[in-house]
Amino acid sequence: MFEVTQVGSWPRSRELLAALRRKQSGAIGAVEFDAVAKPEIAACVRSQVDAGADLIVDGEIGRDSFYSFVTEKLDGTKLMSLAEMLDTVEDKASFEEMLATLDVPASAIKNPTCVGRLKRREPLTIGELHHLRTLTDKPVKITLPGPYLLTRSMWVGQFSKAGYESKLEMGEDVVRILREELKELAAAGCEFVQFDEPVLTEIVMSDENDRRTFM
Amino acid sequence: MEGIEGPRIGLHVCRGNWSRDESVLLSGDYAPLTNAFSAMKVDQFVLEHSTPRAGEIDIVGRALGDREIGLGVVNPRTAIVETPDEIVRRVEEALPFFAPERIFLNPDCGFGCFANRCVNDADTAAAKTRSMAEAARILRSRHG
Numbered sequence: 100m101f102e103v104t105q106v107g108s109w110p111r112s113r114e115l116l117a118a119l120r121r122k123q124s125g126a127i128g129a130v131e132f133d134a135v136a137k138p139e140i141a142a143c144v145r146s147q148v149d150a151g152a153d154l155i156v157d158g159e160i161g162r163d164s165f166y167s168f169v170t171e172k173l174d175g176t177k178l179m180s181l182a183e184m185l186d187t188v189e190d191k192a193s194f195e196e197m198l199a200t201l202d203v204p205a206s207a208i209k210n211p212t213c214v215g216r217l218k219r220r221e222p223l224t225i226g227e228l229h230h231l232r233t234l235t236d237k238p239v240k241i242t243l244p245g246p247y248l249l250t251r252s253m254w255v256g257q258f259s260k261a262g263y264e265s266k267l268e269m270g271e272d273v274v275r276i277l278r279e280e281l282k283e284l285a286a287a288g289c290e291f292v293q294f295d296e297p298v299l300t301e302i303v304m305s306d307e308n309d310r311r312t313f314m
Numbered sequence: 315m316e317g318i319e320g321p322r323i324g325l326h327v328c329r330g331n332w333s334r335d336e337s338v339l340l341s342g343d344y345a346p347l348t349n350a351f352s353a354m355k356v357d358q359f360v361l362e363h364s365t366p367r368a369g370e371i372d373i374v375g376r377a378l379g380d381r382e383i384g385l386g387v388v389n390p391r392t393a394i395v396e397t398p399d400e401i402v403r404r405v406e407e408a409l410p411f412f413a414p415e416r417i418f419l420n421p422d423c424g425f426g427c428f429a430n431r432c433v434n435d436a437d438t439a440a441a442k443t444r445s446m447a448e449a450a451r452i453l454r455s456r457h458g
Contacts, residue, residue, distance in 0.1 A: 100414040100457060101405070101450040106326055106360060108424030109439055110432045146440040151447025154418075164428045208428055228444070245325070253336075278318070285320035293324035294358060295421075299347060300329045 102153040107165055107242040109143045109158025119163065123178065136161045136232070154240050154291055157231045165295055166244035166252060167211045172223045173276070175215035175262050176253065181205040187257050188313070205285065210252055213259040217272045223280050228289055234277040238290035243280060245296035249273045252298075315355040324384060325351070326360035328423045343370060348377035360384030362422040363404060364396070375411025383412050386422035387449070388442040391433040395441045401449035402456075414457045419446045 111119075118135040121127045125209040143158035143193045162168035163178065181198065182205045188194040198205050224241050250270035253259065261271040277294075284292050315323055327347065344351075344361060348401060350373075351359055359378055363386045374383065380426055387401045401419065408417055425439040426432035 100417065101453045102447045103450050104327075104418055104420050105443070106384075106386075106390070106420050106422070106424045109428045110426040110434050110436045112436075125366045131427075143436070146436065147443055149445035150440050151450075152443055153450075154379065159424065159426075165424065238323075242326075279317050280315075281321075285318050289321045291324060291358075293326050293358075294323040294356075295326045297326070297328050299327045299344070299350075 100152065103104065103150075104152060104154035104240055104291075105147065105156045105158075106149060107156055107159050107240075107295070108162075109146075109156070109160060109179050111158075111160055112139060115139050117158060123163070132161070140230065141234055144231070148237065153237065155231065155235045155237045156240050156242070160240065161227070163209055165242060166248055167209045167250065169223060170211045170246065172212075172219065172221050174218040174220050175213060176217065177212050177214045177258070179209050179210050179212045179255075181210065186208055187255055210255070211249070212255045213253040213262060213269055215262040216268065217253075217276060219276050219279060222283055223276075224310075225280075225283055225287060226231075228284065228287055240291040240293055241284055241289050242293045242295055243277060245294040246270065246274050246277055248296050248298050322357045322382075323355070324358040324360050324382075325354065325356045326423075326453075329363050333352070335454055336394060341346050343373045345373050348374060352377055356381070358382035358418065360386075360420060361416075362386040363408070364389045364422045371411065372409050379411045379416075381407060382416045382418060384418040384420045387419050389420040390422045390423050390425045390439075390442075390445060393434075393438055395438065398445050398448035398452060400453050401445060405449065405453055410458065415452070419450055421446075 115135055118127065118132050122132040140160045143160060144155055144210060149154050155188055157284050159165055167178055172177040178289060185191055185194060185205065228241055250273050254266040259269060281292060360383060361374060361383065385405060387404045388396045405419065407416060421442065425434045
């Protein structure tokens with residue numbers, strides 16, 4: 100009772116952020132990135148264990164964000180900065196105004212845009228789970244972006260129509276991919292799988308439900 | 315979720331975690347979502363409860379008392395570390411609705427959801443986690 104855990108992410112160091120940028124630009128590969136990320140994940144796990152947490156996370160240290168990281172694992176996707184996506188928005192002025200009003204930096208936040216048929220090239224989080232098991236004997240939590248968040252953010256019509264007729268059709272593949280992942284996490288004995296759906300509040304709490312936001 | 319057994323399944327829904335400026339984040343209670351939540355095959359709802367923006371606990375408590383709650387008891391965006399006593403008080407607000415074994419303690423959201431827009435530093439995240447663990451010890455001794 101009263102188990103202590105995290106929602107998912109942990110702050111990353113400057114070194115990690117620099118390595119992430121170099122990986123995203125293609126200057127370094129996964130092996131070089133992992134050499135920076137793994138000690139940082141170990142430190143994150145140690146902090147939680149030392150603090151007395153009951154269910155441990157890996158801090159999403161290796162991810163660009165809690166949902167955009169899927170571009171590294173899925174065919175048919177491309178990581179795009181919001182600045183790049185600005186070209187696709189019909190009403191650029193109001194999109195820019197929304198970003199400014201919400202205090203969202205267009206260059207720092209990236210979107211996992213669907214640019215073709217979606218296919219799991221490798222599992223989204225099984226690697227994180229296996230690595231986490233090497234660092235702690237405590238139960239662990241793995242986070243996955245929810246199907247609504249992924250479908251909503253990944254669909255950018257002018258790119259996504261290369262793979263799908265409609266957002267609904269793409270969404271069915273998103274659900275299929277998440278189910279495959281959940282089954283594998285269950286088979287691997289993961290104690291807790293959390294789906295993140297932050298945008299659900301946007302639907303009910305914002306007056307402008309139809310607008311394209313940054314997620 | 316159909317046909318998948320094993321892991322505890324959680325759903326995290328918050329109001330935004332990209333800025334330390336509380337006024338630009340969404341505000342409002344979970345009332346418009348509780349019907350949808352009730353219909354979901356989810357064991358635990360991981361929700362905000364550390365700021366007034368999250369609304370009152372009785373709204374989710376009345377609707378979802380048969381589930382587990384991952385109660386947001388620290389603000390991931392502030393430098394001030396909540397004391398164990400403050401956290402204990404927040405959790406005890408949920409006790410009329412959720413049995414102790416159905417309550418988990420967590421921050422409102424992640425400490426750094428976007429790599430390039432971290433909302434906190436690692437030392438503060440660790441200190442807030444220590445406060446939660448101390449609060450859990452107090453709660454277990456009182457309500458265990």
